Amino acid sequence: xxxxxxxxxxxxxxxxxxxxxxxxxxxxxxxxxxxxxxxxxxxxxxxxxxxxxxxxxxxxxxxxxxxxxxxxxxxxxxxxxxxxxxxxxxxxxxxxxxxxxxxxxxxxxxxxxxxxxxxxxxxxxxxxxxxxxxxxxxxxxxxxxxxxxxxxxxxxxxxxxxxxxxxxxxxxxxxxxxxxxxxxxxxxxxxxxxxxxxxxxxxxxxxxxxxxxxxxxxxxxxxxxxxxxxxxxxxxxxxxxxxxxxxxxxxxxxxxxxxxxxxxxxxxxxxxxxxxxxxxxxxxxxxxxxxxxxxxxxxxxxxxxxxxxxxxxxxxxxxxxxxxxxxxxxxxxxxxxxxxxxxxxxxxxxxxxxxxxxxxxxxxxxxxxxxxxxxxxxxxxxxxxxxxxxxxxxxxxxxxxxxxxxxxxxxxxxxxxxxxxxxxxxxxxxxxxxxxxxxxxxxxxxxxxxxxxxxxxxxxxxxxxxxxxxxxxxxxxxxxxxxxxxxxxxxxxxxxxxxxxxxxxxxxxxxxxxxxxxxxxxxxxxxxxxxxxxxxxxxxxxxxxxxxxxxxxxxxxxxxxxxxxxxxxxxxxxxxxxxxxxxxxxxxxxxxxxxxxxxxxxxxxxxxxxxxxxxxxxxxxxxxxxxxxxxxxxxxxxxxxxxxxxxx
Numbered sequence: 001x002x003x004x005x006x007x008x009x010x011x012x013x014x015x016x017x018x019x020x021x022x023x024x025x026x027x028x029x030x031x032x033x034x035x036x037x038x039x040x041x042x043x044x045x046x047x048x049x050x051x052x053x054x055x056x057x058x059x060x061x062x063x064x065x066x067x068x069x070x071x072x073x074x075x076x077x078x079x080x081x082x083x084x085x086x087x088x089x090x091x092x093x094x095x096x097x098x099x100x101x102x103x104x105x106x107x108x109x110x111x112x113x114x115x116x117x118x119x120x121x122x123x124x125x126x127x128x129x130x131x132x133x134x135x136x137x138x139x140x141x142x143x144x145x146x147x148x149x150x151x152x153x154x155x156x157x158x159x160x161x162x163x164x165x166x167x168x169x170x171x172x173x174x175x176x177x178x179x180x181x182x183x184x185x186x187x188x189x190x191x192x193x194x195x196x197x198x199x200x201x202x203x204x205x206x207x208x209x210x211x212x213x214x215x216x217x218x219x220x221x222x223x224x225x226x227x228x229x230x231x232x233x234x235x236x237x238x239x240x241x242x243x244x245x246x247x248x249x250x251x252x253x254x255x256x257x258x259x260x261x262x263x264x265x266x267x268x269x270x271x272x273x274x275x276x277x278x279x280x281x282x283x284x285x286x287x288x289x290x291x292x293x294x295x296x297x298x299x300x301x302x303x304x305x306x307x308x309x310x311x312x313x314x315x316x317x318x319x320x321x322x323x324x325x326x327x328x329x330x331x332x333x334x335x336x337x338x339x340x341x342x343x344x345x346x347x348x349x350x351x352x353x354x355x356x357x358x359x360x361x362x363x364x365x366x367x368x369x370x371x372x373x374x375x376x377x378x379x380x381x382x383x384x385x386x387x388x389x390x391x392x393x394x395x396x397x398x399x400x401x402x403x404x405x406x407x408x409x410x411x412x413x414x415x416x417x418x419x420x421x422x423x424x425x426x427x428x429x430x431x432x433x434x435x436x437x438x439x440x441x442x443x444x445x446x447x448x449x450x451x452x453x454x455x456x457x458x459x460x461x462x463x464x465x466x467x468x469x470x471x472x473x474x475x476x477x478x479x480x481x482x483x484x485x486x487x488x489x490x491x492x493x494x495x496x497x498x499x500x501x502x503x504x505x506x507x508x509x510x511x512x513x514x515x516x517x518x519x520x521x522x523x524x525x526x527x528x529x530x531x532x533x534x535x536x537x538x539x540x541x542x543x544x545x546x547x548x549x550x551x552x553x554x555x556x557x558x559x560x561x562x563x564x565x566x567x568x569x570x571x572x573x574x575x576x577x578x579x580x581x582x583x584x585x586x587x588x589x590x591x592x593x594x595x596x597x598x599x600x601x602x603x604x605x606x607x608x609x610x611x612x613x614x615x616x617x618x619x620x621x622x623x624x625x626x627x628x629x630x631x632x633x634x635x636x637x638x639x640x641x642x643x644x645x646x647x648x
Contacts, residue, residue: 026068027182029132030107031119032076038130039068041355042167042182043246044363045206046089046133047148048118049106050099055123062332063324068129073121079104080116082141087120089131090246092349097124101141106149108184112159118146125326131246136163136367137205150367153184160185163367164392168192169245169358173315174379181362181383189388192362192375197308199300199372202242207365207372211353212238212307213297214256216263218290222283225263229295232259238302241351243363243374248319251345251352266340272327275340284338287314296357298374310376312360317341319356368395 026039031051038051051071057063064070073079082101089095099120106117118139122130138145153159166187170180181191202208217229233256241251252260257275260266265283266275277284292314299307320336321328328337341356362375380386 026129027132027180031071032073032104033078034076035105035107036071036076037069038071040130040132041245042169042180043089043131043133043135043244044167044365045135045242045244045246046131047135047137048120048131048133048139049149050087050120050122050127050130050133052130053100053121053123056125066128066324071119071121071130073100073102073104073119076104078115079119085120085141087122087127089127090244093247093251093352095126097122097126099123103146112153114149114152114157117149117152127246128325134165134167134365135205150184161391162186162394164365166191166362166364167245167358168362168377169355171316171359171377171379173313173318175381178379178383183389186389186391187362187364189390190378190380190386191383192377195308195373195375197306197373199298199374201365201367201370201372205367205370207243207363207374208240209243209353209374210238210299210302210304211241211296211351212299212302213295215295215297216292217295218292220290222286222290222292224265225290230263232256232263235302238299239348239351240302241353243353243358245355245358247352247354248356249341249343249352249354250356251343251350251354253351254344257342257344260340260342264340266342269339272321272339273343274321275342277338281338284318288318290314296353308374310357310361310374312357316356316359364392366392368392 027042028037028039029049030037031049040049040051052067052069054070054072056067057070073081080103082103084098085101087095087097087099099122101118101120103116104119105113105115106119107113133148134150136148136151138147138151147156150160150163150165154161154163162185164185164187166181166183168181168191171178181188199207199209211233212235213231214233215229215231216225218225221228233252237253237256239253261268261275264287265277265280267278267280268274269276269278294312294314294317296310296312297307298310299305317340318338319341320338321330322336323330323332323334330337341354345351360377362377363372364375365372
């Protein structure tokens with residue numbers, strides 16, 4: 001059995017067995033919770049699920065196995081009892097009795113579970129096995145109307161693409177036994193020969209077809225066969241027949257049955273109501289060796305000109321009865337009784353083509369379009385492992401179909417391969433660029449100044465902070481402009497400031513070192529405690545510094561007039577103070593090796609000396625204090641001493 005749907009995996013689980021008086025082409029399903037395995041027939045006429053109950057057999061294991069297993073509703077936790085109702089299947093064929101109805105879960109495979117389905121437990125022998133109905137007409141109970149299994153799969157669960165199916169009963173006599181095949185929502189294109197002829201469903205939505213002719217022929221005609229081919233049903237007797245897999249028999253007019261008797265040497269058993277070879281066993285052997293072929297000509301109506309032919313070998317009708325078939329005079333050790341699946345129809349309501357016919361025919365029913373078709377079955381050794389499931393789409397969708405094969409030798413086309421390759425290349429390029437950006441960012445974290453991106457580097461991969469920094473560098477100047485005429489003290493008010501510093505050991509500035517501009521310190525800034533006081537003394541307007549050159553291996557203090565206040569660099573761990581001492585040492589962090597300019601070089605040039613003169617001379621050099629330094633550190637001459645408390 002296969003469930004065909006475009007969005008879901010197909011479920012294939014067909015089984016095939018030959019048993020008792022019937023052409024048993026069973027499918028295995030699970031019913032209840034925990035699931036109980038049972039084997040049932042497929043019914044093209046029923047719309048319900050039937051299972052054999054414990055009252056259908058005695059205590060023997062043989063009966064239980066022959067009837068496909070027994071279902072015990074009292075052990076299922078999901079069983080909801082409804083009550084006893086008439087079964088109502090094929091009453092025209094003399095079947096009847098009642099079943100115990102309820103609702104329970106039906107599993108069609110590991111991935112398809114349908115809860116709250118109509119389940120009838122039967123204990124009669126009128127129906128030897130249970131059924132899984134494929135009809136779509138809802139079941140009417142006293143207080144409710146319930147949908148069928150096929151309708152629930154389509155409308156309720158959206159498991160199948162449409163209300164449709166494809167079915168063949170399987171053939172035990174072909175190859176090494178070819179199993180039955182059921183596809184819900186489509187069909188298996190590998191199981192039949194296609195054609196374009198379709199028929200209309202009946203008003204009851206049953207597959208009803210006109211049988212216009214039945215012929216039999218043989219490559220080695222047996223004695224008494226008559227003309228070869230022999231016409232068993234002529235066009236003048238054409239009539240409508242229901243294709244019903246619930247019964248294994250051909251229910252034909254009595255006149256047609258008599259022609260079968262004469263041509264094949266059959267004997268009618270009134271007790272069994274079957275045709276057997278009782279007392280004429282050799283005749284059966286002759287028929288088997290004659291290579292007989294039966295041809296059924298089918299059309300939509302008796303008057304239709306468009307028809308199809310379905311051929312069946314004699315093996316399709318060579319069946320047997322075994323114990324415990326009802327009415328059979330036999331025991332468990334008795335040999336099987338050979339019979340031909342033919343029954344006399346009392347009237348046109350009983351005209352039926354049963355399951356024996358569907359061994360060689362593939363039936364496709366499309367309830368969406370109210371039609372069906374019948375095809376000649378194809379038998380292959382790998383019928384189960386190799387399939388080509390085709391979905392039947394709803395009427396409101398495109399008429400195209402979607403095919404799914406379990407084995408495929410198709411290779412990718414050129415456009416697909418190109419697309420895959422381009423996608424892989426694009427992905428590799430993107431990953432490479434992201435990795436380069438990561439390396440650049442990691443490298444720049446260890447540099448004093450940010451580095452520019454390579455010219456070829458994509459702008460959309462640059463970090464926003466880097467772009468902003470680069471724009472600032474391109475528009476800003478190296479130092480703040482200061483008026484040389486009137487240096488001003490920084491405004492105080494109540495503003496709060498943080499002073500940055502370095503934790504490295506300070507050392508004295510030697511005259512032999514190149515004087516460069518102070519770089520930006522990237523170490524963490526530390527706030528001054530709120531109890532520290534910064535003192536500034538009034539200075540003379542014309543303060544001078546006296547620098548004394550230092551030896552290259554010694555640090556020499558730089559002297560200044562006694563009126564100058566001393567200056568110390570900021571110690572981030574202590575206070576920042578400017579005491580009134582006559583001498584001061586100007587200390588700078590060791591990182592001043594990369595300073596670009598502290599006005600030393602420009603001072604030397606203004607005095608008429610080269611940069612090397614500062615290094616070689618040991619004489620004191622008097623030079624005015626740079627205006628930028630005076631503006632930043634000193635208050636105007638004659639001002640009073642101030643205190644500034646810097647809050648942490």
